[in-house]
Each structure stands twice: as C-alpha cells, then as structure tokens.
Amino acid sequence: MKTPKRIEPLVEDGLVDQVLRQLMSGKEATVYVVQCGDEIRCAKVYKEANQRGFHQAVHYTEGRKVKNSRQARAMEKGSRYGRKEQEAAWQRTEVDALYKLAAAGVRVPHPFGFYEGVLLMELVADENGMPAPRLNDLELTEAQALAFHAFLIRQVVLMLCAGIIHGDLSEFNILVDGEGPVIIDLPQAVDAAANNNASRMLDRDVENLANYFGQFAPALKKTRYSQEIWAIYQQGELLPDTPLTGRFRENNQAADVYSVMREITSARDDHEAKLRYQQIKREEGR
Numbered sequence: 233m234k235t236p237k238r239i240e241p242l243v244e245d246g247l248v249d250q251v252l253r254q255l256m257s258g259k260e261a262t263v264y265v266v267q268c269g270d271e272i273r274c275a276k277v278y279k280e281a282n283q284r285g286f287h288q289a290v291h292y293t294e295g296r297k298v299k300n301s302r303q304a305r306a307m308e309k310g311s312r313y314g315r316k317e318q319e320a321a322w323q324r325t326e327v328d329a330l331y332k333l334a335a336a337g338v339r340v341p342h343p344f345g346f347y348e349g350v351l352l353m354e355l356v357a358d359e360n361g362m363p364a365p366r367l368n369d370l371e372l373t374e375a376q377a378l379a380f381h382a383f384l385i386r387q388v389v390l391m392l393c394a395g396i397i398h399g400d401l402s403e404f405n406i407l408v409d410g411e412g413p414v415i416i417d418l419p420q421a422v423d424a425a426a427n428n429n430a431s432r433m434l435d436r437d438v439e440n441l442a443n444y445f446g447q448f449a450p451a452l453k454k455t456r457y458s459q460e461i462w463a464i465y466q467q468g469e470l471l472p473d474t475p476l477t478g479r480f481r482e483n484n485q486a487a488d489v490y491s492v493m494r495e496i497t498s499a500r501d502d503h504e505a506k507l508r509y510q511q512i513k514r515e516e517g518r
Contacts, residue, residue, distance in 0.1 A: 233251055233254070235250070238350055239266070239350060241348060242275070247352065248352070249268060252264070255274065258417070260278060260419055261279055263276050265355060265363070266352075273352055273353065273354060274354065278349045322419055323349060325420075326418040326421065329396055329418040330418060333391060333415075336391070336394040337472070338387055338415065340416065341414065356409050366404060374449045378452070381452055385441070388401070388437065388457075389472060395424050397430055398418060399433045402444065403444045434461065434462055442457070455479075459482075460479065461476065
C-alpha cells in the first residue's frame with residue numbers, strides 16, 4: 233500500500249522498510265502493519281486533537297509532569313505552542329507507560345521507539361502469526377473467563393505497583409495471543425500517586441473486567457477487587473504477588489466527631505495561650 237505521510241520519515245531513515253496494510257483505526261490513532269528488516273511490527277500513528285474522539289479530560293491529565301515551567305504555562309494558556317506540547321505529552325504518556333510496564337513484567341506490546349508522533353511496537357500475533365483478536369471478539373467458556381479475569385487482575389496489580397492505572401481498560405483494549413491477554417492502548421494512563429481520580433479510575437477498570445467476564449462467569453460480578461487492591465495500596469503494602477480474595481468490607485464505623493472537635497479546640501486554645509504569652513513578654517520588655 234502507499235506509505236502514509238506520517239510514516240515516510242521512518243522509511244527514509246531506514247526504520248521501516250514498507251507499510252504492508254492498515255490494521256485498525258481507532259479513536260486516537262491509526263495502526264499499520266509494517267516490515268522492519270526481518271520482523272513484522274506495528275506503527276501507531278496518533279491522530280491530531282481535532283480528529284480524535286478521545287479527548288484529554290482533566291481527570292486523566294491531572295498530576296502529569298511536564299519538562300519545564302514554560303511548557304506548563306503554555307499548556308495552561310492554550311497557546312499554539314501549548315497545544316502542540318500538550319499533544320506531545322499525551323503521546324509520550326503511552327510510550328513511557330509501555331516501557332515502564334514492560335520492565336515491570338506487565339503483558340503489553342514491546343515498544344521499539346517513538347518518532348514524531350509514530351510509535352513503533354510489537355505486533356501481537358496469534359499462533360498463526362496473524363494479528364491477535366481483541367478479547368471482545370472471543371466466545372469464552374466459564375473456565376476461560378475465570379482464568380483470564382484472574383490473570384488480568386494480577387496485571388492490574390502489577391501496573392499499580394509500577395505506579396500506573398490504565399484508565400480505559402476494557403475488553404476492547406485487550407488482545408489475546410497464544411499465551412493469553414495483552415493490554416494495549418495507554419495514552420490515557422493515570423499516575424496513581426499524583427492523580428486525585430486514581431481510585432475512581434481503578435474502580436472503573438476493574439468493574440469493566442468484572443462485567444465483561446461476568447457474562448461467562450456470573451460470580452465475578454459480585455467481586456470487589458478494586459476496593460481491596462486500593463486499600464492495600466494505600467497502606468503501602470501492595471506487592472505483585474499480594475494474595476487477593478475479591479472481598480472487601482468497608483469501615484462503616486461512625487467517626488468520633490466530638491473527640492476530633494476536642495482535639496481541634498485544645499490545639500486552638502494552646503495556640504491562643506502561646507500568642508498571649510508572647511504578647512505579655514513583648515510588653516514586659518518595653
């Protein structure tokens with residue numbers, strides 16, 4: 233096929249030999265199958281902001297770091313330069329997440345580099361070397377659903393241990409190759425420690441998994457893995473192999489408001505007494 237304009241520089245630099253075909257076109261990017269030497273890979277070409285269906289909502293971008301204060305100011309003002317930098321930051325989020333998660337042992341496509349809005353990465357393939365199907369396209373037995381769900385919950389834990397929450401995890405963002413599920417599409421990845429919406433994003437990701445696999449294994453719809461995982465994470469005790477039960481009991485014990493108010497009043501009285509003492513000493517020194 234004709235080489236897309238955005239991939240031409242990669243062909244000129246010898247990073248891509250030829251574009252074989254378009255694999256898919258999604259809400260934020262178009263993915264092509266490309267020949268790179270002896271290997272078949274993917275080239276993910278990110279769409280411009282005005283062409284994307286997935287917008288950079290504040291609850292995703294909150295807490296993301298930028299290179300310097302000039303970029304931060306430009307992004308806040310929404311200048312042309314700021315919008316360009318915002319786009320670059322949005323794309324770099326997926327690249328950085330892929331490298332970090334791959335290093336942490338999460339099953340994601342292996343990245344091979346990022347060049348001017350084009351991400352080169354592994355082509356996730358089935359046993360026959362063909363592009364792996366999405367989870368959404370498979371019909372599962374109850375046993376398969378339970379096994380895949382357990383595996384993906386463990387992947388969610390691995391991601392969180394690496395400080396990342398997918399933010400848009402569902403059956404549409406998971407491929408299944410010969411070894412099992414592979415998580416894809418991470419430009420909206422959330423920084424678990426810096427984003428105030430992190431727990432809500434985790435809830436949604438895990439709930440999406442429970443609802444999908446619950447079609448084949450109904451008992452999964454009653455599990456509460458996200459609350460359990462987040463509680464352990466907040467305690468600083470979450471590890472890749474932390475045992476999980478899928479059960480969670482909320483602490484519904486009423487707060488002792490009167491005790492809290494007594495502490496506040498006591499601290500305020502101590503502070504006022506200190507101020508009065510300092511005032512007296514100043515007056516004595518005159």
